[in-house]
Amino acid sequence: MALSNFSPKAGSFEIRKYHRPYRLEELIPTHVCFSGSPIKHPLDGSKVVLVVDPSSSSPFYYEFSIDDIGHIEELPHIARPDGESIAMARMWIKRGSLALRCLPFVVEEIKGL
Numbered sequence: 001m002a003l004s005n006f007s008p009k010a011g012s013f014e015i016r017k018y019h020r021p022y023r024l025e026e027l028i029p030t031h032v033c034f035s036g037s038p039i040k041h042p043l044d045g046s047k048v049v050l051v052v053d054p055s056s057s058s059p060f061y062y063e064f065s066i067d068d069i070g071h072i073e074e075l076p077h078i079a080r081p082d083g084e085s086i087a088m089a090r091m092w093i094k095r096g097s098l099a100l101r102c103l104p105f106v107v108e109e110i111k112g113l
Helices: none
Strands: 030-038 046-053 061-065 067-078 086-094 101-103
Touching: 030 061, 030 067, 030 101
Parallel strands: none
Antiparallel strands: 030 046, 030 086, 046 061, 061 101, 067 086
16 A cells, blocks of 8 residues: 555544543553554555655654554644644553554665675
8 A cells, every 4th residue: 555545634533532630650551652643544444554754765664453453642733834723632542452553665676796
């Protein structure tokens, strides 16, 4: 799947705020946090894609089920050179959940072998 399909501009959405107060000491034993730019999954509405570094030339991303998200914290936005801002969030995901970590790359031959 082409990396351009995961552009934060193409599929961004508002983050639903969960009601505070949450207790960090209760989340740590049962959840793991991941930070990045959340976008809608292009094919599956029950999943969310979290792009770890959206401003990188070769970003990798995580794919989580929405049902596995225990808590979401809004983080400061990142400003791009063209003036557009990218929403960032910290997601607390249930331990033991099945997720995907994707690292796109260009297939090329290794020179010198």
